[in-house]
Amino acid sequence: MATRQARTSFWSARLAMILGFGLLGLFVVVAYNASTTAGAVVAGGLGAVSAALAGFISKTLVRSQETAAGHLKAYFEQPLEFSRFLAAERLVADSGMTQEQRAEITAELARAIVVRPGATPDAGGNAPKPEGNGAAN
Numbered sequence: 001m002a003t004r005q006a007r008t009s010f011w012s013a014r015l016a017m018i019l020g021f022g023l024l025g026l027f028v029v030v031a032y033n034a035s036t037t038a039g040a041v042v043a044g045g046l047g048a049v050s051a052a053l054a055g056f057i058s059k060t061l062v063r064s065q066e067t068a069a070g071h072l073k074a075y076f077e078q079p080l081e082f083s084r085f086l087a088a089e090r091l092v093a094d095s096g097m098t099q100e101q102r103a104e105i106t107a108e109l110a111r112a113i114v115v116r117p118g119a120t121p122d123a124g125g126n127a128p129k130p131e132g133n134g135a136a137n
Contacts, residue, residue, distance in 0.1 A: 006068035013061035020054020023047065085113055 027047025034040040092105050 003068075003072060006065045006072070009061045009065035009068065013058045013065065016054050016057040016061060020051050020058065023050040023054065085109060 024047045031040040031043035
Protein backbone atom coordinates (compact mmCIF):
# COMPACT_ATOMS: atom_id res chain seq x y z
CA MET A 1 0.00 0.00 0.00
CA ALA A 2 2.82 2.43 0.88
CA THR A 3 4.68 1.72 -2.37
CA ARG A 4 1.50 2.26 -4.38
CA GLN A 5 0.85 5.54 -2.57
CA ALA A 6 4.45 6.69 -3.12
CA ARG A 7 4.35 5.75 -6.80
CA THR A 8 0.99 7.48 -7.34
CA SER A 9 2.16 10.62 -5.53
CA PHE A 10 5.38 10.70 -7.55
CA TRP A 11 3.62 10.40 -10.90
CA SER A 12 0.91 12.88 -9.90
CA ALA A 13 3.58 15.39 -8.83
CA ARG A 14 5.38 14.86 -12.10
CA LEU A 15 2.17 15.43 -14.07
CA ALA A 16 1.38 18.59 -12.05
CA MET A 17 4.88 19.93 -12.75
CA ILE A 18 4.56 19.23 -16.48
CA LEU A 19 1.08 20.81 -16.65
CA GLY A 20 2.25 23.85 -14.68
CA PHE A 21 5.21 24.36 -16.99
CA GLY A 22 2.98 23.85 -20.03
CA LEU A 23 0.44 26.39 -18.77
CA LEU A 24 3.21 28.85 -18.02
CA GLY A 25 4.54 28.44 -21.56
CA LEU A 26 1.05 28.78 -23.03
CA PHE A 27 0.36 31.99 -21.12
CA VAL A 28 3.76 33.41 -22.14
CA VAL A 29 2.84 32.81 -25.79
CA VAL A 30 -0.62 34.34 -25.23
CA ALA A 31 0.93 37.36 -23.47
CA TYR A 32 3.50 37.80 -26.24
CA ASN A 33 0.82 37.70 -28.95
CA ALA A 34 -1.69 39.87 -27.05
CA SER A 35 -2.84 42.92 -28.97
CA THR A 36 -3.15 45.14 -25.87
CA THR A 37 -1.00 45.77 -22.84
CA ALA A 38 -3.86 44.85 -20.52
CA GLY A 39 -4.28 41.50 -22.27
CA ALA A 40 -0.56 40.79 -21.95
CA VAL A 41 -0.59 41.67 -18.25
CA VAL A 42 -3.64 39.47 -17.59
CA ALA A 43 -2.13 36.54 -19.50
CA GLY A 44 1.19 36.97 -17.67
CA GLY A 45 -0.60 37.10 -14.33
CA LEU A 46 -2.60 33.98 -15.13
CA GLY A 47 0.62 32.24 -16.15
CA ALA A 48 2.28 33.16 -12.87
CA VAL A 49 -0.73 32.02 -10.85
CA SER A 50 -0.99 28.71 -12.71
CA ALA A 51 2.74 28.07 -12.23
CA ALA A 52 2.49 28.86 -8.51
CA LEU A 53 -0.54 26.59 -8.10
CA ALA A 54 1.17 23.75 -9.97
CA GLY A 55 4.25 24.22 -7.77
CA PHE A 56 2.17 24.05 -4.62
CA ILE A 57 0.36 20.90 -5.76
CA SER A 58 3.64 19.28 -6.81
CA LYS A 59 5.27 20.11 -3.48
CA THR A 60 2.31 18.62 -1.59
CA LEU A 61 2.42 15.42 -3.64
CA VAL A 62 6.20 15.10 -3.22
CA ARG A 63 5.74 15.42 0.55
CA SER A 64 3.13 12.67 0.41
CA GLN A 65 5.57 10.47 -1.51
CA GLU A 66 8.31 11.13 1.06
CA THR A 67 5.94 10.29 3.92
CA ALA A 68 4.94 7.01 2.27
CA ALA A 69 8.62 6.16 1.75
CA GLY A 70 9.31 6.91 5.42
CA HIS A 71 6.49 4.61 6.52
CA LEU A 72 7.81 1.88 4.25
CA LYS A 73 11.30 2.27 5.72
CA ALA A 74 9.94 2.04 9.27
CA TYR A 75 7.93 -1.06 8.31
CA PHE A 76 11.03 -2.88 7.11
CA GLU A 77 13.28 -1.67 9.96
CA GLN A 78 10.93 -2.92 12.69
CA PRO A 79 11.83 -6.65 12.43
CA LEU A 80 15.55 -5.82 12.60
CA GLU A 81 15.01 -3.64 15.66
CA PHE A 82 12.95 -6.37 17.33
CA SER A 83 15.63 -8.99 16.61
CA ARG A 84 18.19 -6.77 18.37
CA PHE A 85 16.02 -6.61 21.48
CA LEU A 86 15.55 -10.39 21.43
CA ALA A 87 19.31 -10.91 21.10
CA ALA A 88 19.93 -8.57 24.04
CA GLU A 89 17.32 -10.41 26.10
CA ARG A 90 18.97 -13.76 25.34
CA LEU A 91 22.39 -12.43 26.29
CA VAL A 92 21.06 -11.17 29.61
CA ALA A 93 19.25 -14.44 30.31
CA ASP A 94 22.34 -16.57 29.54
CA SER A 95 24.81 -14.43 31.50
CA GLY A 96 25.92 -15.14 35.03
CA MET A 97 24.57 -11.86 36.40
CA THR A 98 22.90 -11.37 39.72
CA GLN A 99 19.16 -10.83 39.88
CA GLU A 100 19.67 -7.08 40.55
CA GLN A 101 21.98 -6.68 37.54
CA ARG A 102 19.52 -8.53 35.33
CA ALA A 103 16.64 -6.37 36.58
CA GLU A 104 18.62 -3.18 35.89
CA ILE A 105 19.51 -4.26 32.34
CA THR A 106 15.96 -5.46 31.67
CA ALA A 107 14.62 -2.08 32.79
CA GLU A 108 17.08 -0.35 30.46
CA LEU A 109 15.95 -2.63 27.60
CA ALA A 110 12.32 -1.80 28.32
CA ARG A 111 13.15 1.93 28.19
CA ALA A 112 14.94 1.45 24.86
CA ILE A 113 11.88 -0.33 23.45
CA VAL A 114 9.48 2.40 24.60
CA VAL A 115 11.56 5.33 23.29
CA ARG A 116 11.00 5.78 19.59
CA PRO A 117 14.07 5.27 17.36
CA GLY A 118 16.38 8.25 17.19
CA ALA A 119 15.01 9.82 20.38
CA THR A 120 17.10 10.03 23.53
CA PRO A 121 15.74 10.03 27.07
CA ASP A 122 16.06 13.23 29.09
CA ALA A 123 18.38 13.59 32.08
CA GLY A 124 15.83 11.92 34.37
CA GLY A 125 15.70 8.83 32.15
CA ASN A 126 12.22 9.70 30.89
CA ALA A 127 11.25 9.14 27.28
CA PRO A 128 10.30 12.28 25.36
CA LYS A 129 6.63 12.95 24.81
CA PRO A 130 5.35 12.07 21.33
CA GLU A 131 4.94 14.94 18.90
CA GLY A 132 1.62 15.95 17.38
CA ASN A 133 -1.75 14.51 18.24
CA GLY A 134 -0.75 10.86 17.94
CA ALA A 135 -1.39 10.69 14.19
CA ALA A 136 1.29 9.37 11.87
CA ASN A 137 3.79 12.08 11.01
